[in-house]
Amino acid sequence: MNKFYLLCVSFCFSYFLGLSQAPTHVNLLSHVKIAEHASSIWGYTDPAGIEYALLGTVEGLRIYSLEDPTKPIERYFVKASNSSWRELKSYKDRAYVVTEEKDGMLIVDMSKAPDTFTHRFVKNYLDEKGDTFVVEKSHTIYIDEDGFIYLAGSAPIGYGCAILDASKDLDQPSFVSAIDSIYFHEVHVFQNRMYAAELWDGLISVWNVTDKKLPVRLSDASTAEQFTHAAWIEQNRKVLYTTDERDKAPVEVWDVNNPTAIRKLSEFNLYPEEKNQTIPHNVFHHGRYLFVSWYTEGVRILDTKDPRNLIEVGYYDTYLDNEIGFHGCWSAYPYFKSGRFIASDIENGLYVMEFDQNKAAFIEGKVFDKKTLAPIIDAKIDINVIDHHVYSSSNINGEYRTGFSEEGVVFIAVQKAGYKPFLAALQIKKDSIFNFDVAMEPLPSYPIKIRVKDALTNESISDAQLSISNEQFQYSNLSDQTGEFIFQNVIEGKYRISAGKWGYLHANISELDLQNGQDIELFLKKGYQDDFIFDHGWTQVTDDAKVKFRKGDFSELKTPFSNYPIKDMPDDIGDQCYYTNNYEEIEDAWKLNGTLQLYSPWMNFIGYSEVEISYNAWAYGGGAGRFSRMYLVTPRDTILMENVPENFRGEFNPRSSFTYNMAGKSKDSIRVLFHLYNPPQTAFTEISMKATLDKFLAKGTIISANENFVQNAFEVYPNPAKDFVTIENKSAQELNFTLVNIYGQIMSQYSIDGNGMAQISIQNLLEGLYMLKEQGSQQIKCIQKL
Numbered sequence: 140m141n142k143f144y145l146l147c148v149s150f151c152f153s154y155f156l157g158l159s160q161a162p163t164h165v166n167l168l169s170h171v172k173i174a175e176h177a178s179s180i181w182g183y184t185d186p187a188g189i190e191y192a193l194l195g196t197v198e199g200l201r202i203y204s205l206e207d208p209t210k211p212i213e214r215y216f217v218k219a220s221n222s223s224w225r226e227l228k229s230y231k232d233r234a235y236v237v238t239e240e241k242d243g244m245l246i247v248d249m250s251k252a253p254d255t256f257t258h259r260f261v262k263n264y265l266d267e268k269g270d271t272f273v274v275e276k277s278h279t280i281y282i283d284e285d286g287f288i289y290l291a292g293s294a295p296i297g298y299g300c301a302i303l304d305a306s307k308d309l310d311q312p313s314f315v316s317a318i319d320s321i322y323f324h325e326v327h328v329f330q331n332r333m334y335a336a337e338l339w340d341g342l343i344s345v346w347n348v349t350d351k352k353l354p355v356r357l358s359d360a361s362t363a364e365q366f367t368h369a370a371w372i373e374q375n376r377k378v379l380y381t382t383d384e385r386d387k388a389p390v391e392v393w394d395v396n397n398p399t400a401i402r403k404l405s406e407f408n409l410y411p412e413e414k415n416q417t418i419p420h421n422v423f424h425h426g427r428y429l430f431v432s433w434y435t436e437g438v439r440i441l442d443t444k445d446p447r448n449l450i451e452v453g454y455y456d457t458y459l460d461n462e463i464g465f466h467g468c469w470s471a472y473p474y475f476k477s478g479r480f481i482a483s484d485i486e487n488g489l490y491v492m493e494f495d496q497n498k499a500a501f502i503e504g505k506v507f508d509k510k511t512l513a514p515i516i517d518a519k520i521d522i523n524v525i526d527h528h529v530y531s532s533s534n535i536n537g538e539y540r541t542g543f544s545e546e547g548v549v550f551i552a553v554q555k556a557g558y559k560p561f562l563a564a565l566q567i568k569k570d571s572i573f574n575f576d577v578a579m580e581p582l583p584s585y586p587i588k589i590r591v592k593d594a595l596t597n598e599s600i601s602d603a604q605l606s607i608s609n610e611q612f613q614y615s616n617l618s619d620q621t622g623e624f625i626f627q628n629v630i631e632g633k634y635r636i637s638a639g640k641w642g643y644l645h646a647n648i649s650e651l652d653l654q655n656g657q658d659i660e661l662f663l664k665k666g667y668q669d670d671f672i673f674d675h676g677w678t679q680v681t682d683d684a685k686v687k688f689r690k691g692d693f694s695e696l697k698t699p700f701s702n703y704p705i706k707d708m709p710d711d712i713g714d715q716c717y718y719t720n721n722y723e724e725i726e727d728a729w730k731l732n733g734t735l736q737l738y739s740p741w742m743n744f745i746g747y748s749e750v751e752i753s754y755n756a757w758a759y760g761g762g763a764g765r766f767s768r769m770y771l772v773t774p775r776d777t778i779l780m781e782n783v784p785e786n787f788r789g790e791f792n793p794r795s796s797f798t799y800n801m802a803g804k805s806k807d808s809i810r811v812l813f814h815l816y817n818p819p820q821t822a823f824t825e826i827s828m829k830a831t832l833d834k835f836l837a838k839g840t841i842i843s844a845n846e847n848f849v850q851n852a853f854e855v856y857p858n859p860a861k862d863f864v865t866i867e868n869k870s871a872q873e874l875n876f877t878l879v880n881i882y883g884q885i886m887s888q889y890s891i892d893g894n895g896m897a898q899i900s901i902q903n904l905l906e907g908l909y910m911l912k913e914q915g916s917q918q919i920k921c922i923q924k925l
Contacts, residue, residue, distance in 0.1 A: 164453035164497040164544070165440070168208045168479065171489040173201065178225045179421075180483035182472040183234065185252050192472075192481045193234050194489050195225030200236050200245060201489075204253045208479055208491045215256040217245060230282045233309045237277035237290060244274070244290070246310055264303060264314035272314040274301050283328040287351060288312055291323040291335075299323045299335070302351050315351045327370045332398060334370040334379055341365025343381050345398045357398045363406065364388040364697070371422045371429075378404070378446045380429055382419040386697055390419055390431055392446045405540075407441060407449040409433060411530045418465065425473040428494075430480065434458070435467040438482045438492075442499035444570075448540035450499035450529070455492055457484040500567040501542040502575060506533040506553060509578040514538075518555040518579070524548075543567060553577050556611030557630050584628040585656040587614075591622045591638050591646070594662040599623075603640040603663065604673040607653075608713075609633060629653060636661070637712055641675045641740050644668040644836075647712050667742050667837040672713035676740045682733030688813075688830075689720045698723055702787045708755050708833045716833035719815075730817065730827040731761065737813040737832065738772075744806040747839025752811060753796040754835045758783045761828035762821025769795070770812040770921065773805045775856050777812070777921040779910070783830070791833065798840075811835070816908075852918055853891075855911060859923035860901060866911070867896040875914040878922075880907070 175197040183191040190205040191214070199219040203211040219225075220240035227236040232252075236245035243262030264272050278292030286306030293301045299318030307313065324338035333346040333354065344359035364383035372379045372395065379393040379401070389406035409417050420432045429441040429449065437456035441449040458467030466485055473480040473494075482490045506518040514537025522529040522543050531541040543549050546569045553561040558579040567573045591603040599622025607614040607626055614626050618638075636648040636659055643663035651659070669675050671690055679688050692714040693705045700722065707716035717737060721729040744750050750771075758767030767783040780797050817828045853874060854867045868874050871893040878886045878899075886904065891897050901909075901924050909922045 163455060164495045165438070165455040166493050166495070167455060167490065168493060169211055169489075169491045170487070171203065171211050171213075173488040176223065176485050177469065177483045177488050178223060178485070179227055179470040180472055180481055180489070181227045181229055181234070181470075182475055182481060183229045183232075183249055183252075184475065185232070185249065188476075189253060190475050190477060190479070191249070191252065192489055192491070193227055193229065193236075194483055195227055195236065195238075197221055197223060197225075200225070200227070200234070200247065202234075202247070202249075202252075202256065203489060205479070205481075205491060206253075208477075208493075211489065211491060212253075214253050215247070217247065217258050219245060219260075224278060226277075226279045228280050228282045230286055230288075230305060231309060233305070235280055235282065235288060235305075237280045239276050239278060241275040244277070244280075248310070259310065261311065264312060266314040270314075272296060272301075272317070277301070279325040281326050281328055284330075287315070287328070287348075289326045289328055289333070291326050293317075300326055302348075302354075304351070316354070318354060324367070325369050327372055329372050329374065332372075332395075334372060334395075336367040336370050336381065338367055338384075341367055341383075343367050343370055343379070343393070343401075345395060345401060347398070358401055360393070360401055360403070363391055368419075369421045371424050373424050373443075376446070378443070380422045380424060382422055382431070384418060384420060386418055386699070388419055390422060390429070390441070390449065392443075392449065394446075405447045405449065407451075408530075409436060409439065409451075417463075420468070421470045423471055423473055427498075428452075428473070430471045430473045432468040432470050432482065434465060434469075435460075435463060437468045437484075438471050438480075438490075440494055442497075442542075444499070445501060445540070448501060448503070448542060450501065450542035450544065452497040452499050452544045453494050455482070455490070457482060457487055457490050460486070497544060498570040499542045499544060500546050500569045501540070501572040502551070502565065502567060503538070503540045503572060504575040504577060505537045506539060506555070506577045506579060507537050508558075509580045515555050515558070515579060518553050518558075518577070521550075521552040521554075523550050523552065545569075551575070551577075553579065555579060557582055582630050582632070584630045585653065587626045587629045587653060587656065588658045589618070589624055589626070589636070589638065590658070590660045591618045591640075592660065592662050593643075594664045600640060600643070600663060603638050603643075606637040606672060607634050608637075609635065631655075635712075637672055638663065639668065639673045639675075641667065641669075642743070644838075645670060645672075645712055666839075667739075667835075669739070669835040670711040670713055671707070671715040671717060671833065671835075677717070678738045678740075680734070680736045680738070683731055683735060685729055686719060686721050686731040686735060686828075688717045688735070688737045688832075690715055690717050692716075693718070693722075696722055701789045703759065703789060703829060704757050704791050704831050705789070708791060711834045716831055717813075718831040719829045721827050721829060724827065727823045730822050730825075731815060732817060732819050732822045735815040739811040739835065739837075742809045742837055744801060744809060744839040747806065747841055748801060749840045750799050750801055750809065751796070751838045751840060752780065752799070752836075753794055754811075755791040755794050755833050756783045756813065756831065757786065757791045758815065758828070758830040759785050759787060760826040761815075761817040762823070762825045764816075764818040764821055765828060766814070766816050767828075767830055768814045768816075770814060771797075771799060772810050772812050774808050775805060775854060775858060777858065777923065779919060779921060780811075783813075791831065794834070811837070814908075852913055852915075853920075855920050855922060858920075859925050861925040862902050863898050863900055864922060865896055865898050866891055868893060870894070872915075877912050877914065879910050879912065880904075 178195040192203040194201045200217040202215040222238040232250040234247040247258040277290035281289045288303040290301045297317040301317045302315040303312035305312040323335045325336045331349040342359040345357045347355040364385035366383040368384035377396040389408045392404040423430045431439045440453035442452045471482040506515045518533040533539040591600045603618040638661045639645045644666040646661040769780040771778040868891040876889045
């Protein structure tokens with residue numbers, strides 16, 4: 140019978156103390172630090188049983204014998220063209236090495252090891268007709284059990300892969316065929332099935348290569364991050380493993396029993412609840428274990444007894460520095476009969492280790508509602524002992540599968556929004572399954588009434604946007620004609636309460652503990668505010684079919700950029716802002732071609748003499764002639780507020796604030812424009828243009844009851860215009876004007892008598908923005924040429 144204990148059981152405490160540091164189950168036997176950086180690694184065992192480590196490096200190939208695994212001996216070095224990528228495999232008593240340089244394939248004869256080694260480079264291969272085919276470089280290599288060599292990502296032929304036959308001549312393989320229509324980053328072949336990692340297309344594809352001259356594509360599937368890097372299949376089950384070379388990408392597990400319709404079984408995430416930048420690289424299956432070279436996280440060993448539930452049972456961190464990204468463990472080789480395995484680290488060289496064959500203790504069950512018995516989807520499950528955690532979640536049927544690398548008493552913590560946390564302790568055993576179902580008790584819920592009023596008149600405000608929110612829940616609606624709305628069944632907890640309407644400033648209660656039914660009254664002051672927690676109807680106009688502004692919280696980004704803002708302003712309400720949708724896009728099509736304009740809704744400032752505008756903005760990138768500008772727009776004027784400063788610090792610019800005297804201007808129709816422009820002739824030559832906007836605020840002030848102000852010196856209309864504009868001099872003195880384009884080039888100059896006007900032709904100007912500058916007062920008005 141399965142047993143479980145409540146969390147408070149005291150006799151568990153001494154056991155937990157013993158596991159304050161999780162065992163790694165891997166013992167380091169030796170480490171060889173080399174002068175240059177390393178890349179891939181493979182192994183070889185000679186007829187006498189001596190094991191060898193074949194280490195690819197920037198400078199060439201290094202071969203170490205492991206008679207004494209605690210003291211590797213370098214037996215042979217082959218100097219080759221410098222390359223950060225050097226991949227290798229062995230077949231019989233030969234090593235085959237490829238690189239991105241034009242060395243061809245390095246073949247090393249190890250038949251007389253450890254005393255004598257010889258090598259040659261091969262680029263030219265003959266087919267059965269005697270025709271010559273040249274393969275100068277390849278990204279990766281695989282050799283199947285029949286001696287066929289697959290060179291992936293090759294050139295000048297074999298962009299997918301070139302297939303060679305080494306079964307008849309180990310030192311001069313013959314050419315069989317090539318796939319050139321699509322790029323393969325890596326292939327794995329077993330029993331005439333080829334599994335190809337199509338990196339750029341993000342696919343794992345399955346091929347029938349029974350006829351090596353005519354490979355046939357059977358099926359494909361998209362991998363998690365659509366950057367498919369590596370693949371490896373088990374030899375005793377039709378189970379395939381893949382990785383994507385992306386931050387926080389999982390190891391994915393596939394059922395390939397039907398090669399024409401493969402299906403995903405599960406995935407393993409190293410740190411699913413944390414924000415570490417961790418990138419899986421290569422995978423190798425041996426026995427019941429999967430060895431994963433996980434860059435900065437070293438070698439991770441997963442128990443694959445149940446392919447639906449991979450559990451980490453051992454690891455060794457070869458990279459102890461704090462750098463993130465493409466550093467650390469490149470590859471591993473777990474196939475020595477001695478049980479030892481080797482690994483390569485980019486910065487640290489060769490590692491020789493042994494794994495104690497630790498086995499996982501498996502836990503599985505269902506999570507369901509205690510009252511309704513309905514399954515609970517996406518409940519978060521944490522199996523832990525002190526600081527060692529294994530995370531998982533329940534599926535669409537409420538089922539979960541997880542486990543632990545140790546046996547004994549472990550904690551299980553289950554959380555789901557809307558339910559009380561569940562805590563217990565379980566007694567688990569290695570190499571067995573502990574079945575444990577979790578019944579979760581729902582939290583109580585209550586009706587919440589919100590009433591919205593004008594802070595000055597105390598009148599009810601209808602159609603105000605209302606929000607009750609916390610990290611788990613979001614309730615939203617509009618106030619009715621009485622200024623009220625009742626939210627039914629709000630689950631108890633601490634919430635932020637917010638209300639807003641265009642024409643008013645936001646009202647906000649940052650935290651309110653809702654433990655029963657409550658009536659809440661909010662008062663809104665006049666003004667215009669948008670922290671982008673509500674949808675107030677900003678609009679955009681663009682020349683580009685792809686690049687647009689989006690309103691969000693950056694949560695879709697997979698890259699933790701340090702040079703661009705990736706969080707909204709910390710001192711506003713909520714976590715939303717506007718930003719361009721091309722942060723992670725690297726293709727030219729996402730660089731913004733032409734104009735992108737973001738307009739605020741119209742604002743009415745009748746009764747006010749001045750308008751105060753403030754916001755936080757950021758922009759970066761673009762080609763020569765680009766600009767990122769903020770304008771105040773009226774029916775007759777487009778007033779430049781600022782050129783948004785560029786910065787590469789990963790944060791918004793300091794707050795921008797402007798005050799404008801509105802005497803003589805239209806006050807009932809004002810809006811703000813965020814205008815990005817990337818000239819088509821230079822748009823694709825530089826980094827893509829990006830921008831963000833947050834914490835918008837506009838308020839009116841009264842500085843005189845009589846509004847007795849000096850009028851603007853001149854007016855321009857119509858604006859925008861296609862053929863002609865009229866410049867009206869509203870002063871008594873003659874004024875002199877200069878018209879310039881966005882590059883500062885002078886288009887024309889004019890003089891207009893006092894209180895006079897002139898009609899100016901703009902028919903010959905190109906479409907776009909121009910600036911009309913009055914020389915005396917330095918006043919500037921923007922003209923939009925249609």
